[in-house]
Amino acid sequence: MEVHKKDSWKIRMNWPVFWISSGFLFAFIIACLINKDVTYSAVGAAYNFVGVYFGGVLQLLMVVFWIIAVVIAFSKWGNIRIGGKNAKREVKNISWYAIIITTMLAAGGVFFAAAEPLAHFLSLPQHFSSIQSGTKEAAVYATAQSYLHWGFLVWGATAFCIPLLVYVKEIKNLPMRPSSMLYLALGKNSVHGWSGKLLDGLALIGVAAGTIGPVGFLGLQLSFALQDLWGIPNTVPIQMIIIIGSTVMFIVAVSTGLMKGMDFLARLTIYLSGIMVVVMLLFGNVVFVADTFVESYGVYLKEFLHMALSRSDVTWLSGWTVFYEAWFLSFGPSMAVLTITLSKGRTLREVLIGIALISPIITNFWFSIFGSTTIALELQTPGSISNVFSQFGMPSVLITVINQFPLSIIWIPLVLILVVLYLVTTGAGVAYSMAVQATGKEVPHIWVRILYSVLIGVVAMLLVWIGGDSAMNTLQSFMVIAGVPLLLFYILLIPGMIRAAKGLYRSEKHRIDNEDSFIKEEHVDNKNPLPLEVNPTGDKDPVRTT
Numbered sequence: 001m002e003v004h005k006k007d008s009w010k011i012r013m014n015w016p017v018f019w020i021s022s023g024f025l026f027a028f029i030i031a032c033l034i035n036k037d038v039t040y041s042a043v044g045a046a047y048n049f050v051g052v053y054f055g056g057v058l059q060l061l062m063v064v065f066w067i068i069a070v071v072i073a074f075s076k077w078g079n080i081r082i083g084g085k086n087a088k089r090e091v092k093n094i095s096w097y098a099i100i101i102t103t104m105l106a107a108g109g110v111f112f113a114a115a116e117p118l119a120h121f122l123s124l125p126q127h128f129s130s131i132q133s134g135t136k137e138a139a140v141y142a143t144a145q146s147y148l149h150w151g152f153l154v155w156g157a158t159a160f161c162i163p164l165l166v167y168v169k170e171i172k173n174l175p176m177r178p179s180s181m182l183y184l185a186l187g188k189n190s191v192h193g194w195s196g197k198l199l200d201g202l203a204l205i206g207v208a209a210g211t212i213g214p215v216g217f218l219g220l221q222l223s224f225a226l227q228d229l230w231g232i233p234n235t236v237p238i239q240m241i242i243i244i245g246s247t248v249m250f251i252v253a254v255s256t257g258l259m260k261g262m263d264f265l266a267r268l269t270i271y272l273s274g275i276m277v278v279v280m281l282l283f284g285n286v287v288f289v290a291d292t293f294v295e296s297y298g299v300y301l302k303e304f305l306h307m308a309l310s311r312s313d314v315t316w317l318s319g320w321t322v323f324y325e326a327w328f329l330s331f332g333p334s335m336a337v338l339t340i341t342l343s344k345g346r347t348l349r350e351v352l353i354g355i356a357l358i359s360p361i362i363t364n365f366w367f368s369i370f371g372s373t374t375i376a377l378e379l380q381t382p383g384s385i386s387n388v389f390s391q392f393g394m395p396s397v398l399i400t401v402i403n404q405f406p407l408s409i410i411w412i413p414l415v416l417i418l419v420v421l422y423l424v425t426t427g428a429g430v431a432y433s434m435a436v437q438a439t440g441k442e443v444p445h446i447w448v449r450i451l452y453s454v455l456i457g458v459v460a461m462l463l464v465w466i467g468g469d470s471a472m473n474t475l476q477s478f479m480v481i482a483g484v485p486l487l488l489f490y491i492l493l494i495p496g497m498i499r500a501a502k503g504l505y506r507s508e509k510h511r512i513d514n515e516d517s518f519i520k521e522e523h524v525d526n527k528n529p530l531p532l533e534v535n536p537t538g539d540k541d542p543v544r545t546t
Helices: 002-012 015-034 036-053 055-074 093-104 115-122 136-150 152-170 178-186 188-192 194-230 236-255 258-283 286-302 304-309 314-319 321-341 348-380 386-392 394-403 408-439 446-483 486-493 496-506
Strands: none
Touching (some): 015 036, 015 194, 015 408, 015 446, 036 446, 055 152, 055 314, 055 486, 055 496, 093 258, 093 321, 093 348, 115 348, 115 386, 115 394, 136 152, 136 286, 136 304, 136 321, 136 348, 152 178, 152 321, 152 348, 152 486, 152 496, 178 188, 178 321, 178 496, 188 194, 194 236, 194 408, 194 486, 236 408, 236 446, 258 286, 258 348, 258 408, 286 304, 286 348, 314 321, 321 446, 321 486, 348 394, 386 394, 394 408
């Protein structure tokens, strides 16, 4: 029996998925070490190809994904409870939103919140060519553009996956992996076949890349802050050391488990974020922020499809809209796994509304506070922020803004702590989610969690190294390249969405309304939905063949 217990982790591991995901990251590390210049050129060429040939399709489908999720949320199909109609919530609302938002924002909420609206304000995209950049009117349109990039559509990529994953988990008793979503499109053999393994592997690569980028971004931001505060040179070696230190911290966090380390960090991050909101409103122009939020949301809703589907400037779109959508697309399957893990006892409607509507609005409000405050300072004193931005880029903006406030000696360390917390929470959350998918266990083996944490940190460090002065562009390019291959699988999933929603609603075990006219619970072979192996540990949880 001792041998069985000792070796049980070998049986539970989804080895093909583990090697596809970790192998890709190991291969990239080796390529960087062999010839960083060739690797840098290859990343840039692949990024340009993706932006030109896949950008338009990606923009259109992101709209489709979000609409499908919202329709299901507000239909009678949302009347099912995850875990069964008598299931109780295991995670409080504040923890649910804290973990999901801090993980989903992938630290971009700190890095981009002040910088992106300013960038659009100084140079509006071509689809707003009738508005003069750098004016008060431009502030409204610039903020609205950032809402598109951090709003409904990008969160919709995760919301789209949730009904499918809930269906295959709750009704078909399949593993909580992205590949299980293929059941409705390609049949049960696809779940454990090559297509399923490939999807799981690509999903892990995508979510790893989507985390590696922000880890690198925040390394750049912290490096600028250290130079601004204490004169520590803002060099590539310093940036790499910062990323190494951050990696050690989220290794510690992910080692403590989901509801210990991650919940504590997520809550602390949300509380400090709240303090920063108060600081920005207290020392910034609160009237300008409020007015801009209202006006910008009006423009956002009015120009929603125009902004979402514009192809007026392919180069600009590749660097902004397509970049964000590929980034969040890569997060979609893995974030859906994490969301459902936290959502027992919640209805499908509550989860979809939380992901597709409430979380985006919270994110947009956050961007409005930071972005509008930044623009207000620039309008009040032209050049006070933009001159630093033009010289040092996006990592410099937030620190420059805080330096304008009274008592900045207090607020800047608080911002630095917040940056580190977002970085650590993101890294820990994603490494944990990846380990869940690779092991098939809700509490994955600690060595798998640590290995994915290390790989995320090392690849982020090497991307900063090979990028040098263009490190941010290299990080963005890597994220887009890793995310776009998932687009094909998303397309395959579209026809099965309504079937999944109907299948969930047929389940009398899960449906919470009294509508019986729709059809009775569909037949489910819960005893043997897929080929099983005997579990040598004697564990009641079946072990699936891979």
